[in-house]
Amino acid sequence: xxxxxxxxxxxxxxxxxxxxxxxxxxxxxxxxxxxxxxxxxxxxxxxxxxxxxxxxxxxxxxxxxxxxxxxxxxxxxxxxxxxxxxxxxxxxxxxxxxxxxxxxxxxxxxxxxxxxxxxxxxxxxxxxxxxxxxxxxxxxxxxxxxxxxxxxxxxxxxxxxxxxxxxxxxxxxxxxxxxxxxxxxxxxxxxxxxxxxxxxxxxxxxxxxxxxxxxxxxxxxxxxxxxxxxxxxxxxxxxxxxxxxxxxxxxxxxxxxxxxxxxxxxxxxxxxxxxxxxxxxxxxxxxxxxxxxxxxxxxxxxxxxxxxxxxxxxxxxxxxxxxxxxxxxxxxxxxxxxxxxxxxxxxxxxxxxxxxxxxxxxxxxxxxxxxxxxxxxxxxxxxxxxxxxxxxxxxxxxxxxx
Amino acid sequence: xxxxxxxxxxxxxxxxxxxxxxxxxxxxxxxxxxxxxxxxxxxxxxxxxxxxxxxxxxxxxxxxxxxxxxxxxxxxxxxxxxxxxxxx
Numbered sequence: 106x107x108x109x110x111x112x113x114x115x116x117x118x119x120x121x122x123x124x125x126x127x128x129x130x131x132x133x134x135x136x137x138x139x140x141x142x143x144x145x146x147x148x149x150x151x152x153x154x155x156x157x158x159x160x161x162x163x164x165x166x167x168x169x170x171x172x173x174x175x176x177x178x179x180x181x182x183x184x185x186x187x188x189x190x191x192x193x194x195x196x197x198x199x200x201x202x203x204x205x206x207x208x209x210x211x212x213x214x215x216x217x218x219x220x221x222x223x224x225x226x227x228x229x230x231x232x233x234x235x236x237x238x239x240x241x242x243x244x245x246x247x248x249x250x251x252x253x254x255x256x257x258x259x260x261x262x263x264x265x266x267x268x269x270x271x272x273x274x275x276x277x278x279x280x281x282x283x284x285x286x287x288x289x290x291x292x293x294x295x296x297x298x299x300x301x302x303x304x305x306x307x308x309x310x311x312x313x314x315x316x317x318x319x320x321x322x323x324x325x326x327x328x329x330x331x332x333x334x335x336x337x338x339x340x341x342x343x344x345x346x347x348x349x350x351x352x353x354x355x356x357x358x359x360x361x362x363x364x365x366x367x368x369x370x371x372x373x374x375x376x377x378x379x380x381x382x383x384x385x386x387x388x389x390x391x392x393x394x395x396x397x398x399x400x401x402x403x404x405x406x407x408x409x410x411x412x413x414x415x416x417x418x419x420x421x422x423x424x425x426x427x428x429x430x431x432x433x434x435x436x437x438x439x440x441x442x443x444x445x446x447x448x449x450x451x452x453x454x455x456x457x458x459x460x461x462x463x464x465x466x467x468x469x470x471x472x473x474x475x476x477x478x479x480x481x482x483x484x485x486x487x488x489x490x491x492x493x494x495x496x497x498x499x500x501x502x503x504x505x506x507x
Numbered sequence: 508x509x510x511x512x513x514x515x516x517x518x519x520x521x522x523x524x525x526x527x528x529x530x531x532x533x534x535x536x537x538x539x540x541x542x543x544x545x546x547x548x549x550x551x552x553x554x555x556x557x558x559x560x561x562x563x564x565x566x567x568x569x570x571x572x573x574x575x576x577x578x579x580x581x582x583x584x585x586x587x588x589x590x591x592x593x594x595x
Contacts, residue, residue, distance in 0.1 A: 150561075308548075308552070309548065309566070310548050310551070310564055310565055310566040311565075311566050311567060313565075313567070324567065325565055325567045325568050325571070326565060326566075326567045367545075368545065369544070403566075403567050404566075404567040404568060405567075
């Protein structure tokens with residue numbers, strides 16, 4: 106089996122328009138959540154989100170590109186550019202035919218659906234732009250990345266709600282580990298902060314109107330975010346031979362299905378994914394220093410996740426750190442695991458643990474070290490990152506310092 | 508005689524519980540009626556639609572809102588209050 110390392114990372118999200126800015130915000134425990142600036146926001150009962158501000162598509166893309174790129178595709182392309190340029194790879198010949206791109210998104214071009222439904226339903230028009238379908242399809246981002254970087258190998262999009270990115274990165278990991286390919290571009294993206302996107306979430310009554318406070322006793326729900334993170338996963342020997350800088354090593358992956366409820370999480374399903382990732386990685390429980398939690402800030406997720414971690418880790422659960430960066434960048438739904446992987450890289454490479462901000466009151470049902478409010482310096486050798494989706498689909502990745 | 512708020516709320520709860528209206532007693536809890544958290548969210552949606560009101564309810568912390576869901580009676584009186592506030 107081949108070893109798999111990360112040799113490039115890119116992002117755009119509410120905390121920053123690139124990786125250094127995002128990691129700086131995480132170190133400083135800055136909050137990217139604020140008032141939503143979207144059309145018809147006054148008709149929403151939830152009016153906050155982790156929105157990408159100071160972003161003008163026209164500084165990055167021409168008009169023809171914008172007519173084809175939904176916001177989730179734009180974010181993906183920007184993140185992919187940062188990642189591929191960091192890795193310093195060019196895809197040509199046989200290498201290009203093997204290399205591919207696997208990305209996660211839950212909703213794909215939600216803004217495009219929203220805008221065009223307005224056109225036909227609200228404005229009563231009988232005609233929409235000819236590129237609506239290629240713009241909104243879930244695989245649009247993966248396809249445009251493949252075109253931009255000449256990636257001709259296995260490429261597709263994974264949609265498993267809030268676990269999409271972790272499932273996507275798990276696929277990329279498997280492909281390189283098995284020797285099928287040397288390099289995969291992977292990660293995920295989401296952009297559903299539009300009237301219809303937020304309105305749909307409001308219906309479930311699980312959204313907070315003021316802040317995302319994971320693990321805090323007074324938490325009152327999740328807050329949506331948007332953005333993308335993209336990584337270059339590479340065969341260790343390939344990376345080493347070309348002298349590439351390695352950000353971290355991906356060592357294990359596990360996925361499970363609760364097979365029980367369409368929205369309520371299951372401790373057993375989560376615990377099986379966590380212990381499965383440890384087993385796949387060949388890591389002992391006490392080697393894990395940090396877990397990037399799914400930590401949505403809902404009553405149900407956070408207590409179930411803490412119970413699952415306590416079950417798997419036993420006494421060591423009290424020694425490890427677990428934080429939810431969703432408190433800062435919001436819940437990027439299908440893109441969330443990718444942005445959260447950045448916190449894992451920071452923990453392993455820089456020895457800095459991103460905090461859970463907005464933490465106000467201890468909850469006896471979440472009695473773990475959640476790194477409240479301030480980042481912490483700590484040397485960790487191995488970490489996990491959790492994603493537990495609606496529909497009961499769980500995906501956990503294990504990583505190590507290189 | 509026009510349908511009262513109480514009758515309409517009980518009808519909504521009965522529909523959600525898949526029971527006859529006559530099987531619903533005011534002292535029963537939603538749990539006793541077999542209505543889970545998803546059923547509750549659907550019932551609240553149906554109540555909002557029926558009376559054109561906003562029900563303050565967050566599934567993360569049902570007790571924090573003024574909307575008391577501890578029994579059929581408490582739900583009926585909470586809805587009656589919201590309807591009265593709206594017409595006032």
